Amino acid sequence: MEEKLREELIKLFESKLSKPMQMYLETCSRCGICTPACHAYASMPQAKYTPAYRAEVVRRIFKKYFKLQGKIAPALGAAKVLDENTLDELYEAAYSCTGCRRCMVYCPFGIDTQQIMSIAKLLLIGANAEPELLTMLADVSVSKGEGIEDMKESFMQGLKRLEDQVLEKWKMEAGEMEAGETPIPIDVEGADLLYVALAGAHSIIPAAAVFNAAGEKWTLSFFEAVNFGAFVGDPTKTKLILDRIVNEANRLKVKEVCICECGTAFRVMKQMSGSQPFEVSSITDVHAKYIREGKIKLDKSKLNLPVTYHDPCQIARNGGVIDAPRYVLQQLGADYRELSADPKYNWCCGGGGGLVAMGDETHDFRMKSAKVKADQVQQTEAKILATACENCHAQLSDISKHYNMDVEVKYLSSMVADALIQ
Amino acid sequence: MSDEINVDKVMDLKGMPCPMPIVKVSKGIKDVEVGQVIQAISTDPGSLTDFPAWARTSGNEILKTEQTEEEFVFYIKRTA
Ligand code: SF4
Numbered sequence: 001m002e003e004k005l006r007e008e009l010i011k012l013f014e015s016k017l018s019k020p021m022q023m024y025l026e027t028c029s030r031c032g033i034c035t036p037a038c039h040a041y042a043s044m045p046q047a048k049y050t051p052a053y054r055a056e057v058v059r060r061i062f063k064k065y066f067k068l069q070g071k072i073a074p075a076l077g078a079a080k081v082l083d084e085n086t087l088d089e090l091y092e093a094a095y096s097c098t099g100c101r102r103c104m105v106y107c108p109f110g111i112d113t114q115q116i117m118s119i120a121k122l123l124l125i126g127a128n129a130e131p132e133l134l135t136m137l138a139d140v141s142v143s144k145g146e147g148i149e150d151m152k153e154s155f156m157q158g159l160k161r162l163e164d165q166v167l168e169k170w171k172m173e174a175g176e177m178e179a180g181e182t183p184i185p186i187d188v189e190g191a192d193l194l195y196v197a198l199a200g201a202h203s204i205i206p207a208a209a210v211f212n213a214a215g216e217k218w219t220l221s222f223f224e225a226v227n228f229g230a231f232v233g234d235p236t237k238t239k240l241i242l243d244r245i246v247n248e249a250n251r252l253k254v255k256e257v258c259i260c261e262c263g264t265a266f267r268v269m270k271q272m273s274g275s276q277p278f279e280v281s282s283i284t285d286v287h288a289k290y291i292r293e294g295k296i297k298l299d300k301s302k303l304n305l306p307v308t309y310h311d312p313c314q315i316a317r318n319g320g321v322i323d324a325p326r327y328v329l330q331q332l333g334a335d336y337r338e339l340s341a342d343p344k345y346n347w348c349c350g351g352g353g354g355l356v357a358m359g360d361e362t363h364d365f366r367m368k369s370a371k372v373k374a375d376q377v378q379q380t381e382a383k384i385l386a387t388a389c390e391n392c393h394a395q396l397s398d399i400s401k402h403y404n405m406d407v408e409v410k411y412l413s414s415m416v417a418d419a420l421i422q
Numbered sequence: 423m424s425d426e427i428n429v430d431k432v433m434d435l436k437g438m439p440c441p442m443p444i445v446k447v448s449k450g451i452k453d454v455e456v457g458q459v460i461q462a463i464s465t466d467p468g469s470l471t472d473f474p475a476w477a478r479t480s481g482n483e484i485l486k487t488e489q490t491e492e493e494f495v496f497y498i499k500r501t502a
Pocket residue numbers: 037038039040050051054096097098099100101102103104113114348
């Protein structure tokens with residue numbers, strides 16, 4: 001590695017050294033409590049899949065360049081020179097961690113391995129060694145935002161095609177709508193709620209049907225919720241993708257920004273948007289509220305198979321949405337079975353941190369590291385596996401095929417939309 | 423379909439939710455030579471904004487877009 005690049009990477013490392021990060025890097029007592037907490041290790045017991053080992057790869061670079069002992073006597077402090085080999089180790093550590101933070105719940109010091117891995121991801125970007133696909137998706141997302149004025153027409157055209165399907169789920173005829181009402185409102189200043197969906201139709205149709213059925217004054221965002229900048233660990237792109245939604249919400253003067261079933265989008269909006277004049281909610285929260293307030297009615301006779309629910313790590317453990325999905329499932333009349341006694345300790349599905357978006361490249365690792373998840377689901381004997389995150393849904397569907405599980409993976413929001421009655 | 427565009431590879435992306443169509447095309451385009459054309463067929467309306475943005479960032483060119491009742495057809499020339 002050229003010295004110039006190394007210097008640039010050290011500067012990038014330094015940019016991440018906040019007070020909490022320094023604490024994470026300096027505190028680990030090697031107690032090993034976190035070891036069995038990681039689904040990757042629990043499914044494939046190898047030292048490299050323990051949270052502390054992953055963190056150690058970053059910690060050694062920290063020792064080499066930021067601690068006196070590492071600078072003058074590297075061998076003593078197990079400090080590590082930043083070179084091509086270290087980049088390979090960083091890649092393996094970062095892209096075998098889903099950022100689920102289950103280890104953090106167990107660690108007596110609350111060490112956040114996901115945050116430590118964000119240093120690894122940033123160094124990989126600096127060295128142009130990050131997964132190409134994730135950068136491509138982040139760039140496309142940024143580009144869509146920049147070119148939004150040129151794309152509005154195509155976007156609206158796409159939405160028009162979905163209207164009939166929204167009406168069908170909403171159980172509404174086009175002629176029955178009130179004057180000025182539209183199945184998918186967009187760019188409505190003064191709406192109460194801004195819904196931020198994914199680019200796909202599956203994220204828009206059921207949500208629109210439920211908003212309309214509840215009589216919500218809502219408007220759809222021009223932007224997609226998913227933050228590929230966060231997956232690849234690029235702080236600049238993460239912020240660009242986040243800020244344009246925040247700006248749109250403020251321009252339209254909405255009171256609430258509701259994030260679709262996307263864990264990363266929810267965590268980023270909730271934890272990184274700062275103090276804003278709007279609330280941030282997950283679509284599951286909103287659905288639970290509609291049911292509680294009697295704004296929507298559900299057919300309770302539809303679910304006649306046992307159901308379990310996978311808590312997406314970024315929505316439950318890291319986002320605090322735990323009661324709402326259980327309430328919704330109860331109101332759907334489900335024979336409900338818990339996956340873990342305390343949802344805070346739920347196993348990650350194994351698909352977070354960008355691993356699902358990386359597709360075939362990570363398939364083998366994703367399947368092997370999800371063994372504990374597959375076992376957990378099978379023990380419930382549920383036939384429907386509900387979840388509220390696109391990423392988890394994709395991973396759980398892959399797991400279900402791989403392990404020949406007799407279970408149908410469903411989006412919770414679609415289950416609500418399918419059960420709507422007038 | 424198009425008479426005037428010579429297609430070198432067809433990619434059937436029907437039924438895939440966004441952003442999978444551009445994920446597949448970004449890999450598939452490497453299988454054709456610079457100057458050759460991919461015909462990508464998708465059904466998710468999100469493709470209408472995903473494909474132009476992908477083409478812009480990857481430096482490839484969308485020669486033509488066709489829409490039918492159910493499908494979106496993109497003719498993409500590998501230029502990068
Ligand atoms: S954040 Fe999750 S995947 Fe990463 S080390 Fe901790 S438990 Fe393992």
